[in-house]
Amino acid sequence: MSGETYAALMFPALFVMVFLGIPIAFSLLACAFLFGLPLYGMKIGLQMYAGITQTASQFLLSAVPPFVFMGFMLERSGIAERLFQAMQLWLGRLPGGLALATLAMAAVIAAATGIVGAVEVVIGVMAIPAMLQLRYSRVLISGTICAGGSLGTMIPPSLVVVIYASVANQSVGQLFAGVLAPAVVMVSLFFGYILSVCLIKPHLGPPAPEIAAVPLGRKLWITLTALIPAVVLILAVLGAIIAGIATPTEAASVGALGALILTIVYRRFRWSVLSDTLRETLLVNCMILLIVVGGSMFAGVFRIHGGNQLVAGLVEGLGLGETGLVLVLLAVVFVAGFILDWVSVVLLCLPIYLPLLEAVGVDMVWFAVLMVIVIQTSYLTPPMAPSIFYLRSIAPPEITFGDMYRGVTPFIICQVITLLVVFFWPPFATWLPSVLVTGF
Numbered sequence: 001m002s003g004e005t006y007a008a009l010m011f012p013a014l015f016v017m018v019f020l021g022i023p024i025a026f027s028l029l030a031c032a033f034l035f036g037l038p039l040y041g042m043k044i045g046l047q048m049y050a051g052i053t054q055t056a057s058q059f060l061l062s063a064v065p066p067f068v069f070m071g072f073m074l075e076r077s078g079i080a081e082r083l084f085q086a087m088q089l090w091l092g093r094l095p096g097g098l099a100l101a102t103l104a105m106a107a108v109i110a111a112a113t114g115i116v117g118a119v120e121v122v123i124g125v126m127a128i129p130a131m132l133q134l135r136y137s138r139v140l141i142s143g144t145i146c147a148g149g150s151l152g153t154m155i156p157p158s159l160v161v162v163i164y165a166s167v168a169n170q171s172v173g174q175l176f177a178g179v180l181a182p183a184v185v186m187v188s189l190f191f192g193y194i195l196s197v198c199l200i201k202p203h204l205g206p207p208a209p210e211i212a213a214v215p216l217g218r219k220l221w222i223t224l225t226a227l228i229p230a231v232v233l234i235l236a237v238l239g240a241i242i243a244g245i246a247t248p249t250e251a252a253s254v255g256a257l258g259a260l261i262l263t264i265v266y267r268r269f270r271w272s273v274l275s276d277t278l279r280e281t282l283l284v285n286c287m288i289l290l291i292v293v294g295g296s297m298f299a300g301v302f303r304i305h306g307g308n309q310l311v312a313g314l315v316e317g318l319g320l321g322e323t324g325l326v327l328v329l330l331a332v333v334f335v336a337g338f339i340l341d342w343v344s345v346v347l348l349c350l351p352i353y354l355p356l357l358e359a360v361g362v363d364m365v366w367f368a369v370l371m372v373i374v375i376q377t378s379y380l381t382p383p384m385a386p387s388i389f390y391l392r393s394i395a396p397p398e399i400t401f402g403d404m405y406r407g408v409t410p411f412i413i414c415q416v417i418t419l420l421v422v423f424f425w426p427p428f429a430t431w432l433p434s435v436l437v438t439g440f
Contacts, residue, residue, distance in 0.1 A: 007307035010035050010298070011348075015339060024344050025287070028294030036301045048297055055293045058166055059249070064288060066252035067157050069281040070237075070259045074109075074230065076273050077263035080122050082226030083108055088130075088208065089219045096198030096205030098134060099144045100191060102127040106148025107187050108227075110155040111234045120149020120390045128395060137204040138399045140194070143407030145395075146380055146387040147190055147414075153342065153376035154183045156238050157255075160342050160372055162248065163292065167350045170364060172248045173241045174433035178369045180242075181428055182418050186373075189414035197410075229265075233258040242436060288343055295347025303351065311352050312359075322360045326367065326423075329353050330374050337378025341386070345375060369422055369429040377415045380408050 010031055017027035029048075036044045055061070074080075087101035094100060106123045124145045131141045153160050156176040165172040198205040237255040240246040246254070263269045302308075320328060329349070336345045349371075357367055380387050388404045395404075422429045 004306045004310045006035050006038060007302050007305035007310050010302050010305070010307070014298070018339060024341060025290040025294045028291065028298045028344065028347075032294065032297035032301050035305065036297075039301065039304055052293055055289070055296050059247075061163075061166055061289065061292065063162055063172070063248035063252045064159060065281060065285045066249065066256040067159060067162070068284050069277060070252065070255040072277045072280045072284075073256065073259035073263055075122055076268065076277055077259065077266050078268045079226070079230050079262065079266070080105065080109055081126060082222070082266075083230065084123075084126050086219075086223045086226040089222060092208035094195065094198075094207060095202055096140070096194045097207045098127065098131050098136065099140055099194045099198070099205050102131070102144050103148050103187070103190055103194065106151055107155060108230060108234070110148075110151040111157070111238070119152040120145060120387060121394055123148050124391060124394045128399075131205075132396070132398075134206055134208060135203075136206070138403040139407040140197070140204050141407070142391060142395070142399055142404040143409070143411050144194065145391055146385070146404065146408045147411035149387055149390060150376050150380045150411075150415075151183070151187065153379060154179055154186060154372060156180065156183075157241070157248075157252070158372070159288070160346065160375060161368075163288070163343055164346050164350065164368055164372065166292075167346055168354060168364065168368065170368065171433075173244055174365055174436065175368050176238060177242050177432040177436050178365045178429045179372055180432060182369055182373060182422050185421060186414060186418040189417060190411060193410050193414060229262055233262065244436065291341070291343040292347060295344055299348060299351040308352060308355055312356060315356060322362060325356060325360060326362060326370070329356070329367075330370060333371055333374045334378045334381075337375055338381075342375050342379070346371075363426060363430055365430050365433050366422070366426045370419065373415060373419045373422065377412060377419065380412055380415065382408065 013034070014027055014031050017030060018024060022030070033044060033048065036047060040047050083105045084101060087104045088098065091097045091100040091104065102123055105127075106119055109122055110119045127145065128141060131144075132138075152158065156179060158176075158179070161175045161179060162172055164170070165175050194205070233255060236258070237251045240251040240254070241248050245251075260269075260274075263273065315325060315328070333345055333349055336349065340348070353367075354364075357364065379385065382388065382405045385408065387408065388401070391399075391404055392401070
């Protein structure tokens with residue numbers, strides 16, 4: 001059997017294992033081992049060990065644990081409850097005010113954690129009871145929670161972007177800068193949809209009347225103590241990375257220390273809190289890095305079997321230009337996002353994509369932003385939307401899958417609009433990185 005035949009069989013074998021319920025990390029490792037045997041024979045163990053050491057030596061991946069710790073510590077510090085309270089005070093009297101407050105809180109929490117899924121659970125637990133109490137539409141509740149949770153993919157310090165930069169050997173600071181403007185547009189579209197639909201149909205999201213009784217001084221104090229510290233911490237971390245002042249690992253470590261200090265200041269620190277945060281950080285970090293190791297091994301065996309040449313031949317046979325190639329590659333990412341988690345999508349697709357994109361001269365920052373948006377869209381899109389399954393785990397029984405499917409549809413449209421803006425106007429994603437001088 002030829003090498004290219006082995007390469008062609010690797011992805012079907014991987015999908016079979018995933019559909020059988022084998023965790024994605026172990027599926028990747030098993031495929032790498034089985035298809036590596038014809039190449040290395042009994043030395044396959046040494047080759048796989050080399051893959052582990054190669055992954056462990058990537059300095060950029062050392063930014064993942066402090067970012068994860070920062071997110072979990074901020075969650076346990078009570079910052080999420082304080083943020084929700086502050087957002088409610090300023091937005092609650094508007095049509096759909098609680099939904100707008102939820103989305104605003106989600107944007108800030110996403111900027112603090114960068115963890116897809118964790119954002120959705122945190123905001124959902126707090127916001128769903130409050131919106132149900134005001135008799136918000138279950139469809140609007142579902143869409144808002146899912147869309148807010150998806151922002152962890154897009155808003156820096158997104159772990160999706162960190163892993164992408166590691167695999168593509170690109171600057172994290174430039175990629176963070178690249179996704180900033182599209183993230184602002186996407187959040188603005190989300191806000192615009194909620195506000196407009198609740199203006200047209202007020203019963204879908206009535207304002208919160210009790211907010212009017214809160215004195216202005218009280219509002220300002222809650223905002224000062226709840227919103228400002230978290231925003232300053234986030235801006236300091238991201239600003240240091242984007243401006244090239246600090247490496248991602250250094251900035252993330254400062255952010256982790258800042259989150260710990262905020263927890264102490266808010267009088268929420270307990271040794272049990274620190275222990276739980278360290279345990280959750282360890283579990284998430286091990287999950288991510290095990291997938292990174294498996295994906296690196298899988299991609300390495302695929303390349304050695306001639307997989308890149310196989311894909312290049314297929315693309316050349318299709319006669320695609322630059323635009324056609326980008327569209328096809330993004331479509332593959334979108335479909336893969338239904339089946340695989342975001343780490344696996346990045347690890348499997350990027351090593352194959354990079355030579356093809358470089359051959360036709362595609363701007364790498366532009367494509368990175370497009371791919372991140374597509375990953376976020378697939379996270380939200382039925383029928384396999386991971387966001388809906390996260391919501392199902394915390395939603396009360398009266399919120400049905402039908403409510404969730406209908407709820408996410410307008411937000412998917414907002415994401416597609418953002419994708420089209422970036423696709424047809426590349427400077428929207430590339431201008432800010434081009435004016436920044438950063439090597440990190």
